[in-house]
């Protein structure tokens with residue numbers, strides 16, 4: 001059949017351009033004027049909390065490359081490999097592109113969900129209707145939100161509908177440390193002045209490998225100036241290699257070493273007398289404190305930790321006399337790894353207080369920030385309903401965590417399956433992978449009990465397979481925000497996070513979802529005083545104005561960064577509960593509610609046994625951050641899969657050779673992966689990289705590569721947590737012992 | 746091409762373009778009306794059945810939020826393996842040279858369906874053979890990889906047909922200028 005102009009026109013009824021193009025009027029349109037020339041925009045990286053300042057070069061709507069922003073206090077003009085490869089994440093072919101709904105009601109990793117595309121309107125209407133139904137029939141307790149407490153407009157939505165169960169990953173990261181620091185020094189010191197430190201003791205924190213630039217810059221600068229770096233880690237980590245001393249400590253016994261260091265410093269009166277006398281409650285509780293720590297001798301600690309007593313003594317003396325010194329605690333350093341991590345946080349905080357480094361040069365310090373009002377200050381909401389209902393993760397049993405408002409990943413599955421089975425009727429998961437949970441298999445089981453699940457994310461994650469509706473989320477290069485420096489901020493600095501490109505496909509922000517669901521479920525909370533709907537861009541403009549950064553966000557974004565030059569004045573009063581204005585070495589409020597006022601030795605949860613004789617360790621490889629970089633094409637080349645790293649001595653004992661398949665089994669599960677022999681860790685441990693083993697069926701690069709390290713890590717119940725004396729909600733994310741066997745092939 | 750005229754090739758490309766761009770059986774059927782009788786019949790047969798199945802299959806192959814096995818964008822097949830690469834910029838340049846651009850600004854311009862529709866336009870608008878050859882070379886050769894993936898993963902007869910016909914379009918030699 002001949003193809004004529006006429007026949008094409010018959011198809012479309014259109015006239016004008018060529019007939020083919022006329023029939024593809026939904027695809028092509030007349031070209032607009034010439035595209036914009038290349039331009040540079042300032043924004044902030046969003047891949048880790050270093051939030052490095054970025055200069056992005058964009059041409060014709062396409063991101064060309066990213067480089068560091070010289071004025072930035074945190075990245076100091078550099079980006080790490082992950083950050084520089086951000087475009088690969090933005091342009092990942094696997095990105096979630098359109099809202100989708102499942103048509104096959106059967107859920108499971110081997111079920112084809114039968115996805116079909118839906119419009120945003122249909123997605124939002126459906127979600128709102130389902131949530132409303134759950135609220136009407138079962139009350140707010142039946143809604144589960146697995147999401148961070150940000151942005152503030154999202155929190156406003158959650159509060160407006162009376163959400164009780166918002167759960168985040170903070171327990172497997174830093175809850176314990178945050179709780180402890182608030183009571184002991186009046187807030188979390190996210191910043192450490194490594195640059196001016198002369199003696200740095202690191203427990204577990206592999207900060208050089210983690211490559212959060214804000215910290216690597218600092219520690220490298222310190223070392224160049226002659227600082228001594230001492231590293232305790234069962235593994236000869238990248239940081240250990242960088243350090244002056246490496247001490248292969250027994251996993252989970254760091255607390256013992258810190259307690260013994262405190263013992264030495266107190267017994268020998270090496271502490272900073274001025275600081276301790278004027279700024280802490282030491283004078284009031286001196287007798288109790290001295291008596292308590294008398295029991296923790298270095299000889300005792302040697303038995304728990306395998307670190308010689310003489311070494312502990314020497315390091316304690318050096319730490320107290322070569323000042324400024326610092327023993328930083330951060331996230332997942334040891335602040336979440338073991339059941340005794342809360343005690344560890346408490347002890348490390350005392351160590352720092354004793355050398356008088358809190359908010360002093362060379363020590364941990366509070367970020368200096370300018371105040372940026374939140375949405376509730378700009379558009380005051382009606383009074384929020386009081387949240388009523390049962391807390392699925394059992395957080396209500398942990399008063400300090402309850403008041404901290406963080407959630408518990410480690411107890412969530414138990415809550416959903418055992419404590420309150422069937423209570424959760426709908427769940428919304430925002431940008432979390434099941435890989436972030438200990439024992440993700442059990443979390444999968446728990447999610448399967450929920451009749452309606454929404455997943456919002458940028459890339460397919462394990463949870464996607466169990467979702468009823470999937471929403472495509474924007475990522476940081478498509479987002480707007482005011483980013484206050486908070487990881488190294490001796491003076492205030494704000495960077496404009498601005499979209500360097502428009503959102504890919506139909507990706508939308510969680511703020512958009514908050515407002516759209518808000519309009520449908522709690523309209524009174526999403527109106528301006530004049531009755532119009534709240535708009536995120538108007539709120540952002542107002543925040544910018546009230547923070548004194550510019551007449552509008554766009555105006556500030558054109559400059560992109562502002563630094564307020566003000567001198568660093570060390571704090572002399574500390575906002576601890578109780579109102580004394582002093583740091584609390586002894587925390588009476590802990591004692592009042594049944595926790596230990598002074599850190600007390602407790603063993604880890606899982607200790608080696610005849611059945612499970614080895615310690616299980618995990619680490620986050622330098623090129624990965626959480627689980628989201630796993631599918632990133634560039635980084636994938638660098639580290640495609642994970643292995644079971646074991647010491648050759650242990651390998652010989654087990655009859656395992658390089659590359660042999662081994663099975664690692666714990667009381668909750670087993671994984672199989674190839675062995676990699678390395679001298680770089682203790683012979684009683686096995687080390688597996690985190691962030692591998694996505695179960696999503698088609699995730700093209702990542703799927704099926706490597707195993708989930710979490711599959712052998714036990715989750716637990718809140719009662720078990722309390723039994724272990726884990727008052728501050730540490731998720732015990734590395735507290736596992738295992739058996740290792742060669743798999744016959 | 747060995748088996749037909751420039752018009753037939755254009756018709757195939759326009760049909761395939763619809764097949765890669767749309768799950769609306771009516772739109773695809775309309776595009777099929779220009780195919781030679783035998784091909785048209787094959788397309789009709791493959792399209793018979795439940796429209797919902799067609800849509801599910803389309804999403805599963807090209808857009809699945811669990812990670813789709815056959816991304817339909819050329820840049821995904823370049824060395825970097827990411828979207829919006831050089832093929833996107835080049836495709837845009839081609840479109841603009843003929844006075845058009847994609848309606849959907851937030852999506853890559855190197856979608857298989859767009860490239861095939863544009864190629865049909867070039868064929869139909871009597872573009873010189875060198876231009877056709879250049880476009881083919883730059884923007885159609887990768888479709889062989891795509892057609893292999895679709896052929897491998899498709900369960901629905903329509904996408905098996907699309908895979909097969911795409912392979913033929915890429916493999917067939919250039920038609921004469923008539």
Ligand code: SF4
Nearest residue numbers: 045051052080083213
């Ligand atoms: S350290 Fe790397 S990943 Fe983290 S914010 Fe900076 S550039 Fe981004």
